[in-house]
Amino acid sequence: MEIPPLVEQGSVLSAEESRRYSRHLTLPDISTIGQERLKKSKVLCVGAGGLGSPILMYLAAAGVGTLGVVDFDVVDETNLQRQILHGQSDIGKSKAVSARETILEINSFINVVVHDVELSNINALEILGQYDLIIDGTDNFATRYLINDAAVLLGKPYVWGSIYRFDGQASVFWADHGPCYRCLHPQPALDVASCAEAGVLGVLCATIGAIQATEAIKIITGIGTALIGNLMMYNALDMSFEKIEIKKDPQCVLCSASPRQHSLLDDYEAFCASPTDDEISVGELKERMEQGGGFLLVDVREPYEFELVRIPGSILMPLAGFFDASAFAYLPIDKEIILYCKVGIRSATALKILKSRGHVRVRHVDGGVAAWVENFEPELRMY
Numbered sequence: 001m002e003i004p005p006l007v008e009q010g011s012v013l014s015a016e017e018s019r020r021y022s023r024h025l026t027l028p029d030i031s032t033i034g035q036e037r038l039k040k041s042k043v044l045c046v047g048a049g050g051l052g053s054p055i056l057m058y059l060a061a062a063g064v065g066t067l068g069v070v071d072f073d074v075v076d077e078t079n080l081q082r083q084i085l086h087g088q089s090d091i092g093k094s095k096a097v098s099a100r101e102t103i104l105e106i107n108s109f110i111n112v113v114v115h116d117v118e119l120s121n122i123n124a125l126e127i128l129g130q131y132d133l134i135i136d137g138t139d140n141f142a143t144r145y146l147i148n149d150a151a152v153l154l155g156k157p158y159v160w161g162s163i164y165r166f167d168g169q170a171s172v173f174w175a176d177h178g179p180c181y182r183c184l185h186p187q188p189a190l191d192v193a194s195c196a197e198a199g200v201l202g203v204l205c206a207t208i209g210a211i212q213a214t215e216a217i218k219i220i221t222g223i224g225t226a227l228i229g230n231l232m233m234y235n236a237l238d239m240s241f242e243k244i245e246i247k248k249d250p251q252c253v254l255c256s257a258s259p260r261q262h263s264l265l266d267d268y269e270a271f272c273a274s275p276t277d278d279e280i281s282v283g284e285l286k287e288r289m290e291q292g293g294g295f296l297l298v299d300v301r302e303p304y305e306f307e308l309v310r311i312p313g314s315i316l317m318p319l320a321g322f323f324d325a326s327a328f329a330y331l332p333i334d335k336e337i338i339l340y341c342k343v344g345i346r347s348a349t350a351l352k353i354l355k356s357r358g359h360v361r362v363r364h365v366d367g368g369v370a371a372w373v374e375n376f377e378p379e380l381r382m383y
């Protein structure tokens with residue numbers, strides 16, 4: 001998708017800068033105007049590791065005026081196989097600080113802002129809000145959803161990349177022009193191992209990180225066609241690149257016409273955590289209620305059944321509303337939801353639908369209201 005330049009022209013290049021960037025200035029598509037846009041641009045890279053290394057080093061060399069680095073980790077010996085921002089003498093040093101030193105060694109014209117913190121729902125909007133464009137160099141799902149959500153809420157482009165063993169992927173998510181990360185993955189993949197567990201070909205970082213840096217430069221200067229609405233997939237063993245189209249999800253909780261999520265989630269770790277079990281016993285449910293709840297108890301039966309007998313504290317949302325999507329507006333994405341029906345058949349269906357729509361913290365009552373009545377309120381009339 002062709003879009004206008006993200007960044008206005010900045011201040012005029014000095015004679016020294018013009019010399020340094022001469023190979024860009026002779027490219028007609030970039031020229032002095034594009035280089036001045038790069039000079040004015042502010043890019044935030046989350047993570048100064050495998051992907052962050054080529055991203056930050058090339059953006060520094062390219063003359064991106066302000067580079068923000070978020071990382072609170074320290075350099076470890078096992079990082080050196082792929083994280084080329086850091087050298088042997090940096091072991092034990094803060095990655096953000098080590099990144100800053102390498103960037104300034106490449107290009108001292110760059111303003112480097114170090115955020116030596118863990119990105120969280122408390123600081124994400126404030127940090128991301130200071131930049132024109134966000135690049136993801138992280139390797140965990142919780143941070144990825146956090147960056148996506150903050151970028152959508154702020155209306156900023158989010159250049160995403162991911163690596164796994166010999167495979168890499170990249171895309172640009174920008175809700176104003178195309179899908180967001182949640183459109184592609186409404187629900188976190190729960191069984192994917194990290195680089196530490198699965199291993200990764202070090203040089204893969206360079207391939208994917210370079211694609212991300214390329215997209216950032218294109219978006220800032222408004223040249224070419226950005227990867228918006230496309231997913232680039234790379235396999236190092238086959239040396240194959242495949243680009244597939246991805247569409248905006250009309251029911252995306254975040255970026256659709258009628259979003260259900262209007263702010264950051266309270267707990268991204270919980271959102272991405274593996275669910276323990278889909279079922280909850282009536283005994284555990286009663287215990288949870290006595291501990292003060294903290295969940296939404298939803299009866300998916302019909303109104304006449306709800307009138308006859310119900311579990312105390314529940315709200316009614318008949319199953320049909322899960323099929324036609326009308327129920328979703330009432331079910332917050334980040335709140336734990338416990339579903340029940342008469343014996344547990346309809347609630348299992350509702351659970352499947354909710355999970356496919358990105359709800360992770362959802363369970364249903366084993367045995368339904370019938371089990372509840374039998375165990376705790378035998379005086380009530382069951383039907």
Ligand SMILES: [Zn+2]
Pocket residue numbers: 179180181182183184249252253254255256
């Ligand atoms: Zn979306």
